[in-house]
Each structure stands twice: as structure tokens, then as C-alpha cells.
Amino acid sequence: MMAKHTITRRKSRQIRVGSVLVGGDAPVTVQTMTNTKTEDVAATVAQIRAAKKAGADLVRVSVPTIAACEAFGEIRKQVDLPLIADIHFNYKCALKAAEMGADCLRINPGNIGSDAKVAEVIACARHHGVPIRIGVNAGSLEAELQTKYGEPNADALVESALRHIEILKKHNFEDFKVSLKASEVFMTVQAYRKLATLIDQPLHLGITEAGSLRSGAVKSSIGLGMLLADGIGDTIRISLAADPVEEVKVGWDILKSLHLRHRGINLVACPSCSRQMFDVIKTVNELESRLEDVSEPIDLAVIGCVVNGPGEAREAALGVAGGRPNSIYVDGSIQHKAHNEQLVDELEKLVRAKLAERKATA
Template structure:
């Protein structure tokens, strides 16, 4: 039985597909993981270094702030030096959006209703169209338009949705349809309700997130509740976990959320027990070490690390590689769900890493052979 067959299949909402550079968003495309740099964009080396760390963590799209002309000037060099599409974060100045499009941004994060006259909107849309940029309409509960606050009295899901659709209509009136929408709030209930309402009334691709979620721990919990709720309901085409933490941490949490729901798979998924007095080895320390040692693995693979034989054999049945704590300083190793051999405690971690790397090499070799056979058949 495959380790990656989810118990329950999530049926995703049907949405239009757009592109952020080489990344498809919406339709049947995988849910992409995003983050945002927090360096000064004018510090080109630091910004590139931060994006590269996010790339190693598995990011699909990165957003970069462009508050001034110096930033959009730096953007061109940054885009040339990284491998993922870059979204230029623009707030009110339409010229920054035009400059970012000219610099090679794959997407502009801008609300067309906030940049001034109809002529300015037309110039931005024309620049996006000319340079192959998509647009993200980014509605936020903390910066709703004055007329909506007067109408509703305070931010609420209805106000967020109305704002999003007003901005969308501006782009549609210019016959521009390469856009996605976000309706973020730091309140989980408000954000989830807004996304659900928006999902029900349009087919625009949606970028989901709980904005200003908080610290690494608290923000991870808050985002997992909100984004997990939406993704389980099939809502969401691209996502960001907003944390007061380095961007690569946002990426790792985003991937963990998707892997937990069976929506995407990347790298080693470790299934481990919380540990107790029955443990035959230090589970917590072992798992932390293995997470670090196996970060370079991109091929999907499951690994169970269980401290004793109570649940270990059952978990090992469902993983590619498994280890359970045993007696007399030796621990049982399972391969493809079956008991295979024992390993001494003193070199257990090195042995597990070696087994995982061997298993990954075998999987990749098989993939290459299958691809070669398919290519040969096609040539005939």
C-alpha cells in the first residue's frame, strides 16, 4: 500500500488558472507555497540570500517589497539571480508597479482601486499585460476602504469580499483576467468566513493566508487552524503562512500543512511518537537530528520513529522506513512495512540516514528508467 494515499480525498474548488511566471495557480495546478522577504530590497545580496534559503526549503513563489524607485531598480538584479517567480509588493504608487513589471516581476501585488485615477489603472494594466505579469488583489482587514468601513461599521467578511470584488471588476473592465485574490485577516474566523464567501461567488484563483499570525509557534498554530480549515474544504490555490520568523520557516510550515492533508508531498515525512517512559532511545533528540540531517531530501518518503514496540510495528506498516525502540541496545528496523534487521543504538541515526538516502536513490533511479521507457515508446 502506498504511503501517500490519503484516507480522505479532498475535492478542490474549481477555479480559473493563471500563471505567476512559470508557476500555474488555480485549476488543477498544485497548491503553491509562498513567502515574503523581510530584508531591505535595496540590499540586493541579503535579499538574494534570503530567497535562496527559501528555495532550498521548497518555496514556489516569493514576494518582495517595492516601496520606492531604488527597490524596483534592485528588483531587476534580484530576479536575474534567483530561480523562483517574484511578486512585487506595491501599495499605492502606480509608477512602482510599472517599474516592477519592466524589471521582470512575475506578478504585481496591488489593489487597482487604491492607486488613483482610471488613467493610472490603465497604465498599470497595460504594463502588466505587455510584460506578462499577473496581478494579486490583496484585501486586508486592517486596510479596508473608507466607504466600506462606513457601510459596515467595522471589518467583517462581507466587507472583505465586497472590496475584493470591487477591485476585481476594475481589472475585468479592462479585459484583464490574469489575477488572483486574497482576503486576509488576523482573526481566523473572519478570514475563513471571507474566503468561503468569496469562493462561493466567483471562480477567481485564491491566495489564502491568515495575516499577521504571530510568532513561529503561535503563528504556526493559528495558520494551521485557518488554512487547514480552508484547504480541507477545497478552498485555496496558493498560500502563505505569515510568521514573525525567517521566510524559510514559513515555507516549511506551509509544506507541512499541505503534507498533513495529503495535498502535496515533498521530502521526508517523519511520523514520531511524543515519547514516554517506555522509549528505548531519546525520541525527541533523534527526530530533531533526523529533521536536520534529511533536509536535503526532496523525494517524498515516509519515516516512522517510535520509541517502543507498542505502536511502532503498526506505524511501520504504513511507512517506507521505520524504527522502533528495542532492548539490549538494539532497535528494530522496518523496510516497506516489514521487519528487516536490527541496528545498534550507537550508530542508529547514521544508519537511518543511509537507509533513507539509499531508498531515495532507488526511487529516483526507477523514475528515470520509467521515463526512459516512456520516451522510447513515444519515439517508436
């Protein structure tokens, strides 16, 4: 078997977001954010459940008004995933969201206002045992920092974060995580690398406003990939102009590619060419959609011909190498042959049988 590279993660302090641990030796978590109207409880609950099914560990929900806080309370009762309440400026929303069962408050202490209001929010977070996420964004840097640095850059992002952190530390509040997002990959990476050396709190990674499904996934994979490969990052959110379920799927694909976490089918497929002995693309798409419910990790190789087929299929738990008929591999050796028209059914059956066998012997 091929040796797998192991990433040594930065040692961060651990915090708890509801039932989920973030930082320390906890696995890197995948989160997303709802884009429904929070007041529309049914739609928001449906979106959170879909995100959970796709593998989300945490979900963030905007609570811009007190009415949204009330809805948040209702949503909280209907889902079992830890929820992060996203608040900007309105400290009353932070207090209300915590009271309504938020598992984490995303609020920047520097934006809350007077010392008394800051103290009230921190006391409330402490009372409910919920952490705070400081979220610095290049698009909303303090005017003063924009003047100082001339334009958003990594140093400005870090200085902004340190100002917010300072406020929490002044109140002896250490239970927080930080994000430093920009839509420019290098700026984001540089900022996180710098902050990672200055604090020990967990870091929430993301490239903000990354773009559409494809371009955003690429940009996020590059930026987050560089950081995660360095061992930096305790929770990730892929910001896409797309369904939150897609954000979760891309998040998982990034973690799977780096062997940081494993979930569901890891499809190893060739791009196909004129040598293919069956329709590789159609087979892969069909299998991906049929096996969407699988959350246990399993490697499945789908390779169009004998050029790379036997090598890849032998490495996976299950695989097919194109031929006439095709060779089906189980645990590294050919188990039987299958004709093209049986291929998808056959592979789906084998995956499910393999998982059932593992469960029975666990």
C-alpha cells in the same frame, strides 16, 4: 495500507506566475515574502535562495520605491524563482517592477488613483503577460467600508475585493488572483468561503499577522486547514514573525498533512514516554536536521517502543520500533536490528539508499 482522504478542489481559472501555474489543476503552491531591505540585493537574493531550498514555489518582494524597483531588477537576474512585486499605492512602482521582470504584481486597483493610472497599470501587466494579485487586508479596509460595516468583518472584506475586481473586469482583465486576509481565523475563513462562490479566479490564502513561529503556525494551520479541506485555495503564504524559511516549512507541513502535496521527509514520530527504548526526541531532531536537503517525499516512522512501533513502522517506507536492540523496518517488514548509538546513522543511510534506489528504478 491506510486509505488516504482525497480533497476535491474548487475549480478555479488558471493563471501563470512566471514558470509556475496557479489555480486549475496545478498543485497548491507555497510562497513567502522577503523581509530584507529590497535595496540590499545580496541579502535579498540570499533569502530567496534559502526559501527556494526550503521548497518555496514563489517569493514576494516589496518594492516601495523606484530605487527598490531598480534593486528588484538586479535580484530578478540572480534568482530563478518567480517573483511577485508587492506594491502599495505607487503606480509608477508597478510599471517599473513589471519592466524589471516581475512575474506578478500585487497591487489593489482601487488604490492606484485616477482611471488613467489604473488603465496604464493594467495595460502594462497585459503587455508583460503578468497577472495581478488583489490583496485585501482587514487592517487596511477602505474608510467607507469601515463606516458601512462598523468594523472589519467577512462581508466587508469580500465587498472590498469585489470593488477591486470590478475595476479589473471593467478593463477586461481576468488574469488575477485574490487574497482576503485578517488576523482573525473565523473572519478570514468566512470571507474566503463567500468569495469562492462569487468568482472563479484562484485564491491566495493566508492569515495575516498570524504571530510568532508557534502561535502563527497554529493559527494558520487552523484557518488554512479549514479552507484547504473544503477545496478552497490555490497558493498559500504563512505569515509569521519569523524567518521566511520557517513560513515555507510550515506551508509545506500544512499541505503534507492534508495530502495535497508531498515533499521531503514525512516524519511520523511518537511523543515518547518512559517506555521509550531510545531517545525519540533527540533522534527525530537529529534526523530532521541531517535530512533537510531531501526534497523527494518519503515516510519515516520513529517510534519509541513496541506499543505503537510495529504498526506505524509497517505503514512507512522506513521505520524504527524501539526494542533491545531496535527493529528497523524497510517496506513494511523488519530488515535488521540496530543499537541506540547506531540508530541515527543507520536511518539516514537507509533513507538515502531508498531514495537512490527509487531514482535508479524510475
